Amino acid sequence: MSYLSQSQIISIPISEQFRQTALEFAQGQPTVAKAKQVYLNTLAVQVVNTYLTMLDIPTELEAGYCWLPRGRLFADVADLVLTGVGRLECRPIRSGDRTCQIPPEVWDNRIGYIVVEINKSCKEGKIIGFTPDVTTSEIHLEQLQSLTVLIEYSHLVQLRQWLEGIYTSNWQSIEELSNQRSNQLSFRAKRVRGFELDNPAKAWQVVEQLYPYRSWEKNLPKELLDNTGQQTGNLEVSPNNYSKLTGAIAHLLQTTPDEETRWTLAEILWTLEPNHPAISARRLIDLGMRLAGHPVALMVAILAKPDRNVAVLLRVYPMGNQPYLPPGLELAGLDENGQTFLEVKARENKDDYIQCKFCAEFGERFQVRVSINNVSIQENFVI
Known part of the structure; x- marks a missing residue:
């Protein structure tokens, strides 16, 4: 084969049990x-x-859409769930x-x-190669990358899955x-544009500041109006219209x-x-005491954009009991080549x-580094 060397191709025997499962699924079509x-x-x-199990990469075989009767009936799907990572599509070809x-x-x-x-004979499967993304309905085998790229991807934080x-x-x-008693985050009172966000009424005041001359009105759909035709911003904040308030903010977002x-x-x-679906792709990792004895946490949040890119916040x-970060602690974003x-x-x-804030495209990789006094911790991501 000219597209990949033989050393890059992995051969896996297809057992009678595998063929029996495939036949059982096929008979219902x-x-x-x-x-x-x-x-x-x-x-x-x-x-x-089988291959990923050999590499000790955890999977959830029966969690795939292709393992559901309706999933395989109504779609051409061959997905395998990698635990905590996402869905990998496994596309068959013939010799x-x-x-x-x-x-x-x-x-x-x-x-x-x-x-x-x-x-x-359907007694052997050869894993030919991997590609992280597709934009057409047909790919040439020459476009495939080494399986080492797949292994690298399985160890990246997959931000697309957060969405x-x-x-x-x-x-x-x-x-x-x-809620972990030993890992309390040190927060000051939340303040945005001079307002403490301690109740919904004050929160809406901040929204009105963001949109001079009530320009937010034209951006809200009719279902966020009250029965008199007034906008949510004119209403007294109460349990009855609280969902309209958060709905209006989510729509503007x-x-x-x-x-x-x-x-x-x-x-x-x-x-x-905090758990509203419009902003739920926000998570933290406890860096503990690994950073020269300084207890800190790294937060990463992403927002989907209309142009199919994403906005990233680090x-x-x-x-613990530390009100401030230690002076000199550095947060850096690096591209996939390690350039800051x-x-x-x-x-x-x-x-x-x-x-730090920036925008990225689907498929783009980046690194986040937290460092102080020549000690650093790095996390690797892909959108």
Whole structure:
């Protein structure tokens, strides 16, 4: 084969049990063509699952859409869930094929695509290669990357999965981390534009400051009006219209093009309703005492953008009884080549957090480094 060297291709025997499972799934299909599709898809998924198990990469075989009767009936799907990482699509080809078909229904919500060659007797599967993203319904085998890229991806924090509510266990919500008695986050009173966000009425005052001359009115849909035709902002904040208030903020967050305004709205919504789906892709990792004895936590939050890119917010907070970050502590964002594109340092007795903001595209990799006194901790991400 000219597209990848033989040393890069992994051969996995297909057992009788694998073929029996594939046959069982295929027999429930309405046409011969659909039955063949399901049969090969099921074999490909089992081959990849065997390979990843050999590498001690945890998977959840039966959590895939292709393991659900309705999932395989209504879609051409061959997904394998990597625990805490996301869905990997396992696409089958036959011996001699030079291209692989990628149906449009699996272009989204995937951490990548792995191609498996099934031989004529269906007794052997060869894992040919991997690609992290697709934009067309057909890929040439020459485009595939080494399987080492897949292994690297399995160890990256997959931020795209955060938008689907999928997180690894070491990344926690602020509430989860704060509820651990020994890991209290040190927060000052939340203030945005001079207002303490201690009740919904004050929160809405901040929203009105963001939109001079009530320009927010034209951005709200009719369902966020009250029965008299007035906007939420005119109403007295009460349990009856609280959902309208948070709904209005969430709608503005999703439709406002200005990045600073969007993050301010996110901050307000975090305070009013931390688990609102519009801003739920926010997690922290406890860096503990690994940073020269300084207890801090790294927060990462992402917001989906209308142009299919994402906005990223990085923050470092002090933990325990420390009201401020240690002076000189640095937070930096680096590209996949290790080049710094953003950095900020904590000042003495002044910063209860430091942060960086930037935008990134799906498939883009970056690194986050937290450091002080030549000691650093680094986390690796992919959008």
